[in-house]
Amino acid sequence: MTSSFHDLWSELEPLGRNDRTGGYERYAWTEVDLQLRAWFAERAAGMGLSVEYDRNGNQWAWWGTPGPGAVVTGSHLDSVPGGGAFDGPLGVVSALLAVADLQARGVRPGRSLAVVNFADEEGARFGIACIGSQLLTGVLDPERARRLTDADGTTLADAMSAAGADPAALGRDVRALDRIGVFVELHVEQGVHLNDVGAAIGVASAIWPHGRWRCSFHGEGNHAGTTRLADRRDPMLPFASTVLAARDVAERAGGVATFGKVLVRPGGTNVIASVVDAWLDSRAPDETTVRSLVDAVAGAAQEAADRHGVGFRLEEESWSPVVNFRSALRDHLVGVLGGVPVLPTGAGHDAGVLAAHVPTAMLFVRNPTGVSHSPAERAEVADCLAGVQALAAVLEDLVTS
């Protein structure tokens, strides 16, 4: 199996990698995304799986007849800007290898099994995460989805059409959803819990509630050299105050708050900005904490904006409630794996979206530094192989039980 993992990983590694930074740029419905999908289809077909798309651009590879109650595993192949190699692809590669392992060992499934590659999990291009699973489950309105735009102003509908997909078909897909009897997603851990406790594999207990808020500061563009300080309405100043306030508030609340994306218009070195748009990502163990954290940040932003004669608007772009994975399934998998650690995560996943609709679980693979969403993200090969073994054991248990 070592050589198989190496083979699949080597094929994926160059796709969408920025060779200058080492980070990945795998965005939905781009040329690179189509290469990744073609790779998935080819690899799955080579294993005798039948490959198809659902209405929302998610890619399915079936072992056995597609139908209700199947055991489903998989993850996503897209990345954040400058992302690492493991977040997403490790789950897809491990799913294919786990199925190959069952095939090689002559396991005869009592239920059909599918490997899924979810569309646009990271939301890097259109600003909303888990678009594929959110459309599938009806959480995201298809009309809203079609109108989402990327940084160049291209809509999701146009991007899909250009990639040969049909945006008119988007929306809740009861048939595809009914086919999922149980979903198990394997993912690299995005933290150091497993490393701290010395375990290669863990099972998820919960996903922290989290969301994304667009903070827009509207001031007045003007000349940076000739406009007296007292005459300025510079949106950069309340934005800066808000960044610092968010850190303070998050520290006190026991959550996290991040500004990782900022757009400044017009963006000239000798021009006072007219508009600063910045995105707040915030998460905490419970929903009340996230809500009060964001309220406090918005309050600080409004106060700073008022002080500088700048307009402020907060817009919720996404909200994911807390996900508590079903304890019966979770405890069962812990047993199948001989007692592995159980841990929560602050990261969103397609598994989190599906958990409200079907029995869902997650396996985590140890991350030695905890770094993720970065070219420095990594996992040891031995741990990746342990992940494949664990996933194979779980799938075997589920398809034969």
Add this chain to the structure above:
Amino acid sequence: MTSSFHDLWSELEPLGRNDRTGGYERYAWTEVDLQLRAWFAERAAGMGLSVEYDRNGNQWAWWGTPGPGAVVTGSHLDSVPGGGAFDGPLGVVSALLAVADLQARGVRPGRSLAVVNFADEEGARFGIACIGSQLLTGVLDPERARRLTDADGTTLADAMSAAGADPAALGRDVRALDRIGVFVELHVEQGVHLNDVGAAIGVASAIWPHGRWRCSFHGEGNHAGTTRLADRRDPMLPFASTVLAARDVAERAGGVATFGKVLVRPGGTNVIASVVDAWLDSRAPDETTVRSLVDAVAGAAQEAADRHGVGFRLEEESWSPVVNFRSALRDHLVGVLGGVPVLPTGAGHDAGVLAAHVPTAMLFVRNPTGVSHSPAERAEVADCLAGVQALAAVLEDLVTS
């Protein structure tokens, strides 16, 4: 003359205007820049002027034989991102109309006269202002200029070549410089002084010293949801502290400091930034003040960066010493214009670059709101016409004296 001003202005107005924002996007060596240059050449040729380029991409239109000691007027046609219609073009249009006025009145110049359209005054594309006049005078090293890159990584050399110009010819141009006996630039005021004192026209006393510094904060990209606050090295935090420090320091020093351009990498909403690059523009009445202001901002930035485990580097990208326009020429022009106000400015100009080499003066036209580098920049038509009259009077005095 009203109709002439209207005609020229109407022809220029649509070129490079973003119809959504109303702001101009006229950047050096782009398609729009070539359209502006073609417009200048055609209009000048229509007045019987002979049009030529110098080695540095500056465009000259001669009335009379090109040669040493000429009276030169003009400005630039490029813009900052989202700039207004007047900053630059008003000086070029007024120069052409003032010459047309002398021609119409049968003035017989004792010296040759040229109208100049300087290349890349704003520095919007390659990050350095007044590139055309800085190369002409030898202030900017041609090898450094050729290697400057725009946001897409295109070098100035490649951009010039693509536009049909020869980057190998760049550099100090003694012949072109010797031809300038005196230079007068007309410009819209970028402040409210003339409005406050109720005058349509003024003469410049000085240009504040100013510069541009790139502030780079290098942290560690990581997952925005799973990375504990204590484990972060988030460059956004020291950047935010620096923005606020710059404002405080500038207020105390009696200067100005602005961050109007910020680039965040990788720029994902759910990714802690790895790098924040931000540009500090700072100016004050004297050089010591600017220098100590920038030192104080850099000190605050370094301290904040250290506190967050982030690397900080300051790089001076441009520096323009104070310009005190020659008082004899200035007082003479004030006399020619019947006693108009004299005022300094915080804005850089090609006139400021030339002032160290040839007798130079500037005329300002009233700006009712003081807004500049913004789509809201404006000047009344009556004041623009008064500007043309004033410039014609000054040129007539200079070519016949």
